[in-house]
Amino acid sequence: MSDPVLLWLRQDLRLRDQPALLAAIDDGAVIPVYILDDTSPGDWAIGGAQRWWLHHSLVAFDDSLRAKDSRLILRRGEAVAELRKLMKGTGATRIHAVRHYEPWWVKAQEALGDTLSLHDGNHLRPPESVRTGSGGMFKIYSSFWKALNQMLPPEDPVPMPRTIPSPSQWPKSDKLADWKLLPTKPDWATAFGTSWQPGEDGAHKALKSFAARLDDYDTARNLPSVDGSSNLSPHLHHGELSPRQIWAALDGQGDSLTTYRKELAWRDFASGVILSMPDYADANGRPRYDKLKWRSDAAAKRDLKAWQQGRTGYPIVDAGMRQLWQIGWMHNRVRMIAASFLIKHLLIDWREGERWYWDCLVDADLGNNAVNWQWVAGTGVDSNMFGRIMAPLTQSEKFDAADYIRRWVPELAKLPDEAIHDPDAAGCRPKAYPEKIIEHREARERALAAARGI
Known part of the structure; x- marks a missing residue:
């Protein structure tokens, strides 16, 4: 029997369209391993909502492996050190993995050198x-999309293997329960399970559901009360589903298909930004904004807590933030409205919001999170102007968010459509619901004054 090989899994927990798995099978007996590494990412260790998802995704993936007479080995620690220990203990001579672009994974991949074979499979x-044209990385999405579009469609997804050869002896594995990924005191994730089905099977059910309503996507995705979102982002983030599989599953023509494909491409673009600018999640893409004076006093801290x-x-802001807390996800348009409110209305550093989303979102992707926050803030290399300030009350009415608000802000559930977007102005704000933290005009003037200071 040939020497065993390690299959290093990260955000690629699937058997279908898993090129690293197929390469490992061609190389020898396969030892699939997932390492919970909270050291290498530094301040970007995965947040609480991602940990909830990860627990259930690992359970589902191990079940899939065992159905093929394999299993998942769990280890906790610094990834490179743990992989080297496993190689020494098992006699493995090679590691196969899907390529990742977060700065800590780039460093880890480089540190493993020739023992690591990387495979592309998480992007179009x-x-x-x-x-x-000059060989650099794109910093403007529209130009990136134009270039990427010339390279599409992507390669066809690769099939699930029929069998996975096992080693003669399995290394020791941690017990998943010992990792304590699930919240207990308190269990703030009680509603997560009614909203999501982590794992590869859940991903394909979500894909099938989205394919059936794709034609309405271009319009429905902007209506929070309808929620025409694909709901695929958590499955994509954890690698239970690949972009190539989605591309292959969605047929037809028209604005909705094109719009969604551009959303997939935005994800690729964000990975490229992080690859070329590894500190983008922590530093302004436009250095001139380093001079902007964010609020950071006691009043700002109270405002931040109220926003959270x-x-x-x-x-509309409060509905989004409560949805985020209750199910670990927020409607995309409301994400932008809530982010703009924190940055422009409250004049609080975008990084405070980025961190909150990172901890609360089940789909918190480093590249997407950073690029989206800097786009809203106006600090990014490809972004809105800082002076463009979203009017949340107008946005709420424009995109017909009344029923969305009723669902997530029950204090307002009995208000009619014409009053629910701005109960203060309508003179019918319930006592249980807070008054505006700041008026829109006052907030706008303060933000524009701060921008003039740079």
Whole structure:
């Protein structure tokens, strides 16, 4: 029997369209391993909502492996050190893995050197392969999409293997329960299980559901009360589903299909930004904004807490923040509205919001999270102007968010459509619901004054 090989799994917990798995099978007996590494990412160790998802995804993936007479080995610690221990203990001579682009994974991949074989499988095309005419990485999405579009469609998904050869002896594995990924005191994730089905089977059910309503996506995705979102982002983030599988499953023509494909491409673009600017999640993409004076006093801290708890007095913002807390996800348009409110209305550093989303979102992707926050803030290399300030009350009415607000802000459930977007102005704000933390005009003037200071 040939020497065993390690299959290093991260955000690629699937058997279908798993090129690293197929390469490992061609190389020898396969030892699939997942390492919970809270050391290498530093301050970007995965947040609480991701940990809930990860627990259930690992359970589902191990079940899938055992159905093929394999199993998942769990280890906790610094990834490179743990992989080297496993190689020494098992006699493995090679590691196969899907390529990842977070700065800590890039360093780990480089540290493993020739023992690591990397495979592309989590993007439409490898982000580093989409280059400008001068050979650089794109910083503007529209230009990136134009170049990427010339390289599409992506390669066809690769099939699930029929069998997975096992080693003669399995190494020791941690017990998943010992990792304590699930919240207990308190269990703030009680509603997560009614909203999501982590794992590869859940991913394909969600894909099938989305395919059936794709035609309405271009319009419905902007309506929080309808929620025409794909709901695929957590499955994509954890690698239970690949972009190539989604591309292959969605047929037809028209604006909705094109719009969704551009959303997939945005994800690739964000990975490229993080690859070319590894500190993008921590530093302004435009250095001039380093001079902007964010609020950071006691009043700002109270405002930040009110925003986190969904107690700002702006119903559309509060509905989004409460949805985020209860199910670990927020409607995409409301994400932008809530982010803009924190940055422009409250004049609080975008990184405070980025961190909150990172901890609360089940789909918190480093590249997407950073690029999206900097786009809203106006600090990014490809972003909105800082002076463009979203009006949450207008946005709420424009996108017909009344029923969305009723669902997530029960204090307002009995208000009619014409009053629910701005109960203060309608003169019918319930006592249980807070008054506006700041008026829109006052907030706008303060933000524009701060921008003039740079």
